[in-house]
Amino acid sequence: MTTLTSSSTSVSEQQHEAHADHRMFGLATFLVADGMTFAGFFAAYLTFRAVNPLPSGSSYELELVLPTINTLLLLVSSFTFHRAGSALKRDNRPLARRWLLVTAALGFAFLAGQMVEYFSLPFGLTDNLFASTFYAITGFHGLHVTLGGLMILIVWWQCRSGGRVSSQNLFPLEAAELYWHFVDGIWVVLYGILYLL
Amino acid sequence: MTISLTPETQHSVSLQPQGWLRYLSFSTDHKVIGLQYLICGFIFYLIGGALAGAIRTELLTPISDFLPRETYNEVLTLHGTVMIFLWIVPVVNGGFGNYLIPFYVGARDMAFPRLNAVAFWLIPPAGLLLISSYFIASAAQSGWTAYPPLSITTPATGQIIWILSVLLLGGSSIFGGINFIATILKLRRPGLKLMQLPMYCWAMLGTSILVVLSTPVLAGTLVLLSFDIIAHTGFFNPSLGGNAVVYQHLFWFYSHPAVYIMVLPAFGLVSEILPVHSRKPLFGYTTMVYSIMGIVVLGLIVWAHHMFTSGTPPWMRLFFTIATSFIAVPTGIKFFNWLATMWGGRIALNTAMLFSCGFIVNFVFGGITGVALAQVPFDIHVHDTYFVVGHFHYIVYGGTVFVIFASIYHWYPKVTGRLLNEPLGKLHFLLTFIGFNLCFAPQHWLGLNGMPRRVAEYDPQFTLVNQLSSLGALLMALSTLPFLVNVVISAFRGELAGDNPWRALTPEWLTSSPPPVENWKGEAPLVHEPYGYGMQPEELALAGATGSELWRLGDPDRRP
DSSP: OOOEEOOSSOHHHHHHSOOOOOHHHHHHHHHHHHHHHHHHHHHHHHHHHHHOOOOTTOOSOOOOHHHHHHHHHHHHHHHHHHHHHHHHHTTOHHHHHHHHHHHHHHHHHHHHHHHHHHHHOSOOTTSSHHHHHHHHHHHHHHHHHHHHHHHHHHHHHHTSTTSSOSSSOOHHHHHHHHHHHHHHHHHHHHIIIIIIO | OOBOOOSOOOSSOOOSOOSGGGGGSOOOOHHHHHHHHHHHHHHHHHHHHHHHHHHHHHTTSSSOOSSOHHHHHHHHHHHHHIIIIIIIHIIIIIIHHHHHHHHHHTOSSOSOHHHHHHHHHTHHHHHHHHHHHHHHSOOOOSTTTTOTTHHHHSOHHHHHHHHHHHHHHHHHHHHHHHHHHHHHHHOOOTTOOGGGSOHHHHHHHHHHHHHHHHHHHHHHHHHHHHHHHHTOOOSSOGGGTOOHHHHHHHHHHHHHHHHHHHHHHHHHHHHHHHHHHHTSOOTTHHHHHHHHHHHHHHHTTOGGGGOTTTTOOHHHHHHHHHHHHHHHHHHHHHHHHHHHHHTTOOOOOOHHHHHHHHHHHHHHHHHHHHHHHHSHHHHHHHTTBHHHHHHHHHHIIIIIIHHHHHHHHHHHHHHHSBOOOHHHHHHHHHHHHHHHHHHHHHHHHHHHTTOBTTOSOOOGGGHHHHHHHHHHHHHHHHHHHHHHHHHHHHHHHSOBOOSOTTOOOSGGGSSOSSOOTTSOSSOOOEESOTTOOSOOGGGOOOTTOOHHHHHHHHSGGGOO
16 A cells, blocks of 8 residues: 555654754755845845936945945955854864954944945935935845844854853854855945945 | 554553643644644634625725725725735645644654744734734725835825734744745655655745745835835835835735745645545656746746736736746646546545635636736736736635635644534535635626726626625625534534544654654654555555556556
8 A cells, every 4th residue: 555664773762862953054044035135125226226317416336445445354254254163163262262253353343334434425315216225235234244243242252161152062153154154245246236336 | 555653543641731721832842833823823814804894895885885995995905914924824834834744754843943933923913913003003005015105105104013014924934934944855754755755845845935035025125115104215206216116026026926825835735635535646746846846936937927017118028928827837737637636536525625626626717817817918908906806816715725724624633633523514615615706706707897906986887796796705704604613613522533534644644643742652654655545555666656657557447
C-alpha cells in the first residue's frame, strides 16, 4: 500500500537534542525581505526621476565629497567587523572587542557624517519630490545603521570575559556581522543610485 | 501491505497540556498556534461577514438609506481589510500551515517556535486597532487599496490607524513566511526528500517566498503614504508634484501576489483532501510542483493588470496582458490534475469532498473571468465595476474560503478526535454553495451593465438583481449557523473518530488524534509516498514512482 519505514537510527533522540541551528538561515531570509523594502524605495525613486519633472530651481545634483568619505567608512567597517569575527574564532576576545569597538565607531562616524550632510543640504523634507525621497531612503538606511551600531555595542558587551559570546557561541556576533554587511551593501547600491546616477 | 508504524497510538498516556487557557497563552506549540490562528481568524470572519451584511442591506435599495455615505465607505474598507488581512491570509497560511507543516516534514515543531508565537500575537492587537478606529475617530474610507489622493484627503486618523494595523499584520505575515521557509527547507526529517513532501508543503513554500519578497514593498509604500498624510510630503500627491500611479505600482506589487498568498495554500490543502476521499494518488505530483513555482514567478510580474486604466503605456499593457494570460497555464494544469485525481476514484462524497468540489467549480469560473479581465479592451470596459467584485469573490470566497471549510471538515477529527456531524455539514455546504453563487454570480451581470463598485447608490434598473445578490448574502450568513452549531456540539458529543478516520496516508494521520505534544510519541514516520492509495502492495515499486505511474497502475484499463 505504501512504504512507511522507520530508520534504525534513533531520530527522536537526535531531535530531542538541540536541532541544528537555523537562525542564520532565518536571518538571511529576513534580510532578503528587508532588501525588498529598499528595492521598493529605489524603484519608486527611479520612477519619480524618470517621469516627474522637478520644479524649476531644484535638481538631482548632490555634493559628493562627504558621502564618498562615508561610503569608505562603511566599507572599512565591514572589513574591521570581519577582523573581529576572526579574532573571536581564535578565542582572542580582547582583540575581538577592540575590532568591534572600531567598527561601531566607524558606524557612528558615518551617522555623524550623514547628520552634517543633512544640515548642509539646501532642501528640506517637503521641498520637492526628490528631497522627500532622498530623506526617506537615506533616513531609512540611517535607521538600519543606528540599529546595527547598537547591535555591535551589545555584542561588544557580550564578548567580555564571562559573557555569553565566545568561540563556542558565535551566533550573536555572526548575526550582527551578516546584518552589518547587508547594511553596507545597501549603502553601496544607494550611493550608486542616489548620488552617482 | 507492509506498514511498520512506529508511533504508538494509545489514548491512555496524553502528553498534551490540559485546559483551554493554553489557547490564550504565549504557547510555542505549533498546534496550539495553528488553532489560535484559526479561531482568531474565524472571529474576524464573523465581523467581516457582519460588515458585508451591512453593505448588502444598503444595496437592497438604489438610494443611500441604511447607512450614512461616509459610514458606507468605512464599512466597505473595513470589510475588505478584515477579510483579507485578518481572516484569509492568517487562516490559510498561519492556521493550517502551523498545524500541518511540522507533521509533513516530520518535525516536532516549527523552526522558530518563539518567532511563531510572536507572529500570531501581532494579529489580535492589529485587528482590534483596525476595528477600534471606527469608534475612535472614523475608520479609513479609501477602500482596502488606500489609493492616494483619496487616502490623503479622507480623514487622516482612521487612515493612519489603518496603516499601522496593516504594517503589524504585514510583519506577522513576514515572520510567518520566514518560519515556513526555514521549516520546509531545513527541518525535514532525515531521509525525506523535497519531492516526497505532501503538496501543501510546496504550496506553503511558494506562498512564503511570495510573502517574503512582496510584503516588505507594501510596508515601505505604506510608510511613505503615512508621510504624505502626516508630514505633508508629496510622494503620491499630484498637487505637490508627486505621482499617485507609483503608489499603485508598489501597492499591486504586493497585492497581486497577495492573491496567490491567499489561494496557493488553498491549492495545497485541496490537493491533500482530494486524494484521501477519492482513494487515488494525487495526479501529476511533479507538474503540480512546477505549476506552483511557475505561479510564484509569474505572480510577481503581473501586478499592473490592475492598472490598465491608470494611464499605463501600451508596451506595459501588452506585457502584463501576456504575462497574466500565461498564469492560466499552470493554474489549468492544477485544475486538470485535480479532476484526474478524482477520475475513476472511489469518491466518498462527504462534506470535506463537497466543499472541495465546490471549490473546483467556483475557482474555474473565477479563473475564467480572471483571464477575461487580463485583456485590456475588456478590462477597460468593466474596470471598477461589480464584474471585478464578482470575479475576486469567486477566487477568494468560492476558492479559498470553500477550501478552508473543506479543511475544517477534513482535519477536525485530527484536532479533536471527533467527527463533525455530516447532515449538518451537508446543510452548511448547500446553503453556502447556493448562497455564494446567488450572491456573486449576478454581480458579473451588474458589472457588465455598468454598475460601479464602492458606491452606495445605483441606477434603479439594477434593483432586482441587487436584491437577488443580497438574498444570496443572507443565505451565506445563515449557512454559518449550522457550521457553528456543528463545530461546538461535535467537540463534546461528536462521533469518536479514532486516530485515522479517513484511512489517510499523509504523516499527520500516523499519530494519535488529537496528537501529543511534539507530535509523535516515538520517532516520526518516514513517508516516502504520501498518496499511495488504492494499490495492491505487490504492484508497487514505490521508490521513484511518480504520480502518473501510480495512477496508471491503479486503473486496470491503463495498466501497461
